[in-house]
Amino acid sequence: MGAAQRLELVVVRHGVTAWNLERRYQGQRDIPLLLPDALAEMDRLRDHLANEAFDAVHCSDLTRCRQTLAHVLPAREAAACFDARLRELDFGEYEGRTWEALKEDTRYRAWIDSAGEQAPPGGESAEALWTRLEAWLGEVLLQAAERGHRRVLAVTHGGVIRELRRRLEGSDFWEGVVGQAQGRRFEFDNQEGEWRCKASSVVPVRVDAS
Numbered sequence: 001m002g003a004a005q006r007l008e009l010v011v012v013r014h015g016v017t018a019w020n021l022e023r024r025y026q027g028q029r030d031i032p033l034l035l036p037d038a039l040a041e042m043d044r045l046r047d048h049l050a051n052e053a054f055d056a057v058h059c060s061d062l063t064r065c066r067q068t069l070a071h072v073l074p075a076r077e078a079a080a081c082f083d084a085r086l087r088e089l090d091f092g093e094y095e096g097r098t099w100e101a102l103k104e105d106t107r108y109r110a111w112i113d114s115a116g117e118q119a120p121p122g123g124e125s126a127e128a129l130w131t132r133l134e135a136w137l138g139e140v141l142l143q144a145a146e147r148g149h150r151r152v153l154a155v156t157h158g159g160v161i162r163e164l165r166r167r168l169e170g171s172d173f174w175e176g177v178v179g180q181a182q183g184r185r186f187e188f189d190n191q192e193g194e195w196r197c198k199a200s201s202v203v204p205v206r207v208d209a210s
Contacts, residue, residue: 016180027090054073057153061083
């Protein structure tokens with residue numbers, strides 16, 4: 001298989017959890033999916049991806065992402081690469097807590113106002129998140145060049161996708177959020193040995209999209 005000159009990287013968020021509905025910061029807590037509530041959105045994603053062939057599959061090692069992958073692409077679960085670098089942002093002391101409980105905390109307000117530049121107490125900044133994501137993405141692109149991968153799937157978290165959108169699409173920090181069992185398709189071109197993201201689109205495609 002020759003080196004690929006183009007790559008589609010499909011990055012999707014896990015299905016809904018109880019903490020999502022309670023609007024609690026999950027971060028790196030190992031919270032499972034809320035079943036059967038998560039099934040409808042995951043079924044839609046599964047149907048959207050049913051006819052796509054993936055050369056490689058990556059997944060956060062946290063349970064909610066593993067469960068999502070097992071539902072959406074069960075045939076590929078055994079061969080997937082489970083990678084801690086795809087975990088959600090570490091929210092430190094704020095994990096398990098809600099905006100309502102934190103809104104009067106001055107440290108929390110400063111963190112929110114910083115748009116990710118600060119790290120939450122005991123957690124990590126958006127820059128620290130990008131450091132591990134950039135290392136992971138670099139390996140994905142290297143494998144595409146060396147092994148001829150043309151389409152890759154990653155199952156991960158909302159904060160991860162938001163940071164990828166910020167870096168690859170130039171979106172605002174607060175505008176890159178995607179819903180449960182949704183994500184983005186990033187299209188990369190390899191020009192003279194350098195990969196660049198040329199386009200991105202919604203996954204799954206909205207039924208009402210014109």
